[in-house]
Amino acid sequence: MNSTLSFTLNGMRREVAIDDPRITLLDLLRERLDLTGTKKGCDRGQCGACTVLLNGRRVNACLTLALSCDDAEVLTIEGLSEGDHLHPVQAAFIEHDGFQCGFCTPGQIMSAVGLIQEGQAGDDPERVREGMSGNLCRCGAYAGITAAVLEAQAQLHRQTQGEAA
Amino acid sequence: MNRFDYLRPASVAEAISAGRKPGSAYLAAGTNLLDLMKGGVARPALLIDITRLPGLDGIEVLPNGGMRVGALVRNSDLAYHPVFSKRHPAVAEALLSGASAQLRNAATVAGNLLQRTRCAYFYDTASACNKREPGAGCDARDGENHLHAVLGWSPECIATHPSDFCVPLVALDASVEIEGPTGSRVVPLDSFHRLPGSEPQLETVLSPGELVVALHLPASAAGYAAHSRYLKVRERTSYAFAVVSAAASLRLEGGVVSEARLALGGVALKPWRARAAEQVLAGRACDEAAFAEAAEVALADAKPSGDNAFKIELARRILVRALGLAAAGTPDRMPALPGSVFAQPEGLALHA
Amino acid sequence: MPETAPVHIRQGSSIGQPLTRREALLKVTGRARYAADNHPPGMLYAVVAASSIARGRVASLDVTAAKSHPGVAEVMTPANAPKLAQDPDEKANPFTFRLDLLQNDRVRYANQAIAVVIAETLEAATEGALLLRPTYETEPAHVVFASATPFVPPSVGVGDQPKASRGDVESGLTGAEKRVDATYETAAQYHNAMEPHAIVAQWDGDRLVIDTPSQGMAMAQSRIAGLFGIDQADIHIRSPFLGGGFGSKGLISGPQVLGIMAARLVNRPVKLVLRREQMYGPVGHRAATRQSFRIGAKADGTLTALDHHTVTASSSFDDFFEPSGGVSHTLYATPALSTTYEAVRLDMGTPLFMRAPGEASGSVALEGAIDEMAESCGLDPLEFRLKNYAEVEPLTGKPFSSKALRDCYVQGAKRFGWASRPLAPRSMRDPAGLLVGWGMGTATFPALMFQAEARAELRADGTGTVDIGAHDMGQGAWTALAQIAADGVGLPLDRITFNMGTSDLPNAGIAGGSAHTATAGSAIHNAGASVIAALAALATNDERSPLFGAGNTGVLARDGRLMRRDDESRGESYSDILNRAGRHSVEGKGQAAPNPGTQQSYAMHAHGAVFAEVKVDPTLGQIRVTRLVGAFAAGRVINPRMVESQYYGGMIWGISFALHEQAITDARSGRITNANLAEYHVPVNADVPSVEAILVDEHDPHVNALGIKGVGEIGVTGTAGAIANAVWHATGHRARKTPITLDTLIR
Structure with missing residues (x-):
């Protein structure tokens, strides 16, 4: 079976030949498109390391069939920063030491970007913690992660207001 | 794969x-x-x-006052839908207490209904499981089963249904709209999932080819919006399946229960509607004694399927608590930890 | 440790700075390349097929079915697996563990590799493994800890005695006015680093290049060299980043070696990544323990005897015995002390070091038992611990090289608000009616040193390079060691190149035992001393230098300049010295090793005090740790930001130990029923609402030249016990089994 997957990946229109229907979005990114920033921690939707934005929403790439992403927009960690200009979430993760080994970090950051876009957590740390609970961190960087998400969100809000003004 | x-x-x-x-x-x-x-x-x-597929992702209020939710509506979209979440706050709370934000963003309404059990022996293909392979036996019976069913189980299968969403839905008389080779039909959610009996491989009433296209909530379900809660006990604060859970919805008139809707999760192979307990509460004052009596009735037929007798007592207690929370009123805003015992209003007396 | 004579002093401002991680940009942009991110041309995918029985032999594999699946290139089984130069069951030393490498058809535990399928795609290899449909000759398996026959192990941990004592425990117990006799149980746990064990292996003749996460590249080289009969120098390991290790990547595991064998079999590069569920068996775990205490005290709370007996488990075929008794040797003053061990053998993968091996399991039990004694004496738990404060190490009578534990108690208690704690359990509620409890525990971990080497170079352009084959599994080696390196050569951080993470660099030893910063850091420090000495020799022997003749006085190296120690106005830049000497660069080497003299004279440990608040639902039993405050003293702090994170991580492991982690094994099949991250629970973000770490000042002149103790593991200790004690304080129920689950609180 050969199909062509047309989708937008990190802002670029891509046509990818899919020779095997079993390929997940995660394995497509990692093994065929050399986008290895997205990590595989469990491959079963239980750890969040593979979190990407699919049509603007955070999902587990390991449980997403690549073929079902036809016409979709996918944003991965590689597409988040503009050159060396970090996204505020990335910068805040560094400042608050929101990681140690770094393996869950791309997933944490994409999840945080998704959480902020969802706009349900507000500035309540407890809601941020709940909203980030789909991303396991075995090193235990949760305190820094929560602080980073709150700070980045505040900064993004200030930016948005600045642009509106 | x-x-x-x-x-x-x-x-x-x-x-x-x-x-x-x-x-x-x-x-x-x-x-x-x-x-x-x-x-x-x-x-x-x-x-x-x-x-x-076109037309399966809508959320609409029908002319009869009920709501129709397309099968492909994502769990998070439904939970945050302004009309739906106001009318059915316990359903929204159940949705948000389940899985993770990532999974809720992807998982659909119909997919949630149709999710399979988390029984370890079902998942482990080297184990005997009548559900996976009819007639093979059930390794859960004499295995690790402290989270298995205490209601409606059979010697052939003691698994539970893992959905949170379905628990308040079944309490609120939701029904499932199905399209199939021979036309369409609507099945009450309470009849949609099957108990295991001697054929645990048959999990729902769906026939080959039948497709769930929508979920319906009757107009009456919205009458409970002011007193509707979902509560879920779990082994970590978030991102965990229920040990047991309960949905409680009340209509109150002058401090007296006019109608109650109750269901339990994590106790059986289907979301467990507790109709007899609802009857106990009708016309009763909103007090702990009535709640406890209802809980007794709800679990009257419960029996352990293994090393899980604690779940029976836990189910009684969570029903009492959920009723207390429902009686206290639906919070204005979704709790920070939906369905959690750690996000409950101050001042609600907890005894024991 | 003596510096290279004559004494030159180096000063820098990097050590002590809370720098952000130097590799942070790579990690937040997804550009940090972990082992499984590599994809050399022509690479094939290897997937392990794992045993579903715990004991017996493989009777058949449907290799034909697997091979006929499109894309499958080869199936490696005992029939065609490369023969090894050395029996993988041969034990060269206690650090060599037996590996299952398809050299025969025996099955010794569930999840053991029984074949490897190699294919053009990951999808094909994965399905190929499924299609093998093994049949077995199954033998009855023993996996139930409680029902196996115990014996006394020859040693515990790595080479520790299974029996240690001081004083007369029996008479101490007989004479006691208060007695606590209690048995504590801890569950089997699996490391579950977020990064599964992975390897990309490429052979070029007898030369081997591998990308694989390693906490000990030199030991891995040695093990691989032995197994394949090749020269250690022909093995190149790249391990720039580990996605967590926690001990499970300290020694190369069987599946990693299988990846190397697969690459040899097909003569192409191969990538093998363990599936999450396959990590429950072949890559180590923390064995379950049952620890019995007999403790005696006078009525005023003074301990008279402490007897700590541990029963633990190893595999049927190898030895690693969780050394839980060690904490009792060091923590509380007692005139009589005894630790003993028994063990059982089970048909499971061999246990291994897992973050605070022995200390974590021993601590949760000891802190519980000590809390019981405090309760029995009617004393506040902190007061009781202060009353039995060990001024010298209880087992050996040695003085401590440093011990700021009293400061930890004081600062931690103050920050937490411990003074207002009611003595009686079940006496606090929150506004919502949840039970609230406060508990504490003492943290401790030995300050260890291993062996390491490092190399430093200073160049005429005013820059420098420091090389060491160190490992960063998240603890911050890229940053902290670079800080030590910069100060070690007297340059600002931005003027040095710091290389680590590959095996062609000087051997940094193992990143374990919380000793990597101390060990690798000392080697770097000494390499710096050596290169500065070489540079100083050039200057002080050169008449044209302002430093001429200052050799006996010694020089001071700072910010790229050498100056006379007695007159800082007389000095010159490194560049000037090297340029005048016509040298492009100057090199130095340094080593680190434990100092037998100080080890003989002192007990060397880090300490801490952890205070925990829990809330418990009074009827539903669900538990949440709402507040954790830890105060730790671990000698010199190289980078407070990273040290704080290490403490947080350890404390969260404490939450996990107390409330979450346990592998559940089916007694019949020997398979772990929750071998996944949905049901093998580790804490999620919502489980950690508040965690604070206080870095208590401590100067230690003995542990090593830099005064560094370890911080990676101590946070687990103390914390789990503090939480369990807080659960008692909240509920009145003394949980002697971890993890504490809600069903035990509602019964």
Whole structure:
């Protein structure tokens, strides 16, 4: 079976030949498109390391069939920063030491970007913690992660207001 | 994962036509199906990707006052839908207490209804499981079963249904709209899932090819909006399946229960409606004694299926608590930790 | 440790700075390349097929079915697996563990590799493994800890005695006015680093290049060299980043070696990544323990005897015995002390070091038992611990090289608000009616040193390079060691190149035992001393230098300049010295090793005090740790930001130990029923609402030249016990089994 997957990946229109229907979005990114920033921690939707934005929403790439992403927009960690200009979430993760080994970090950051876009957590740390609970961190960087998400969100809000003004 | 054919039908009719073939499976988000396929538990020959089918992603209030929710509506979209969440706050709370934000963003309404059990022996293909392989036996019976069923189980299967969403739905008389080869039908959610009996491989009333297209909530369900809660006890604060859970919805008139709707989760192979307990509460004052009596009645037929007798007492207690929370009133805003014992209003007396 | 004579002093401002991680940009942009991110041309995918029985032999594999699956290139089984130069069951030393490498058809535990399928795609290899459909000759398996026959192990941990004592425990117990006799149980746990064990292996003749996460590249080289009969120098390991290790990547595991064998079999590069569920068996775990205490005290709370007996488990075929008794040797003053061990053998993968091996399991039990004694004496738990404060190490009578534990108690208690704690359990509620409890525990971990080497170079352009084959599994080696390196050569951080993470660099020893910063850091420090000495020699022997003749006085190296120690106005830049000497660069080497003299004279440990608040639902039993405050003293702090994170991580492991982690094994099949991250629970973000770490000042002149103790593991200790004690304080129920689950609180 050969199909062509047309989708937008990190802002670029891509046509990818899919020779095997079993390929997940995660394995497509990692093994065929050399986008290895997205990590595989469990491959079963239980750890969040593979979190990407699919049509603007955070999902587990390991449980997403690549073929079902036809016409979709996918944003991965590689597409988040503009050159060396970090996204505020990335910068805040560094400042608050929101990681140690770094393996869950791309997933944490994409999840945080998704959480902020969802706009349900507000500035309540407890809601941020709940909203980030789909991303396991075995090193235990949760305190820094929560602080980073709150700070980045505040900064993004200030930016948005600045642009509106 | 086995190789399979992949089909993306353009219409419901085309989907159903393909879905009648043995070995076919409908694919929506895939959050449960792909997991099962990776474990070798499901090995479909044909995946029918229904995510592009038109008309299955709407949330609407019907002329009769009920709500119709398309099968492909994502869990998070439903939970945050302004009309739906106001009318059915316990359903929204249940949705948000389940899985993770990532999974809720992907998983669909129908997929949630159709998710399979988390029984370890069902997932472990080296174990005997009547549900996976009829007649093979049930390794859970004498195995690790402290989270297994205490209601409605059979010697053939002691698994539980893992959904949070279905628990308040079944309490509120939700029904399932199904399209199939022979036309459409609407089945009450309470009859949609089967108890295991001697054929635990049959999990729902769906026939080959039948496709869930929508979920319905009757107009009456919205009458409980002011006193509706979902509560879920789990082994970590978030991102965990329920040990037991409960949905409680009340209509109160002058401090007296005029009608109650109760259901339990994590106790049986289907979301467990507690009708007899509802009857106990009708006309009773909102007090702990009435709640306790209702809980007794709700669990009257419960029996351990293994090392899990604690779940019976826990189910009684969570019903009492959920009733207390419902009586206290639906909070104005979704709790920070939906369905959690750690996000409850101050001042609600907890005894013991 | 003596510096290279004559004494030159180096000063820098990097050590002590809370720098952000130097590799942070790579990690937040997804550009940090972990082992499984590599994809050399022509690479094939290898997937392990794992045993579903715990004991017996493989009777058949449907290799034909697997091979006929499109894309499958080869199936490696005992029939065609490369023969090894050395029996993988041969034990060269206690650090060599037996590996299952398809050299025969025996099955010794569930999840053991029984074949490897190699294919053009990951999808094909994964399905190929499923299609093997093994049949077995199954033998009855023994996996139930409680029902196996115990014996006394020859040693515990790595080479520790299974029996240690001081004083007369029996008479101490007989004479006691208060007695606590209690048995504590801890569950089997699996490391579950977020990064599964992975390897990309490429052979070029007898030369081997591998990308694989390693906490000990030199030991891995040695093990691989032995197994394949090749020269250690022909093995190149790249391990720039580990996605967590926690001990499970300290020694190369069987599946990693299988990846190397697969690459040899097909003569192409191969990538093998363990599936999450396959990590429950072949890559180590923390064994379950049952620890019995007999403790005696006078009525005023003074301990008279402490007897700590541990029963633990190893595999049927190898030895690693969780050394839980060690904490009792060091923590509380008692005139009589005894630790003993028994063990059982089970048909499971061999246990291994897992973050605070022995200390974590021993601590949760000891802190519980000590809390019981405090309760029995009617004393506040902190007061009781202060009353029995060990001024010298209880087992050996040695003085401590440093011990700021009293400061930890004081600062931690103050920050937490411990003074207002009611003595009686079940006496606090929150506004919502949840039970609230406060508990504490003492943290401790030995300050260890291993062996390491490092190399430093200073160049005429005013820059420098420091090389060491160190490992960063998240603890911050890229940053902290670079800080030590910069100060070690007297340059600002931005003027040095710091290389680590590959095996062609000087051997940094193992990143374990919380000793990597101390060990690798000392080697770097000494390499710096050596290169500065070489540079100083050039200057002080050169008449044209302002430093001429200052050799006996010694020089001071700072910010790229050498100056006379007695007159800082007389000095010159490194560049001037090297340029005048016509040298492009100057090199130095340094080593680190434990100092037998100080080890003989002192007990060397880090300490801490952890205070926990829990809330418990009074009827539903669900538990949440709402507040954790830890105060730790671990000698010199190289980078407070990273040290704080290490403490947080350890404390969260404490939450996990107390409330979450346990592998559940089916007694019949020997398979772990929750071998996944949905049901093998580790804490999620919502489980950690508040965690604070206080870095208590401590100067230690003995542990090593830099005064560094370890911080990676101590946070687990103390914390789990503090939480369990807080659960008692909240509920009145003394949980002697971890993890504490809600069903035990509602019964």
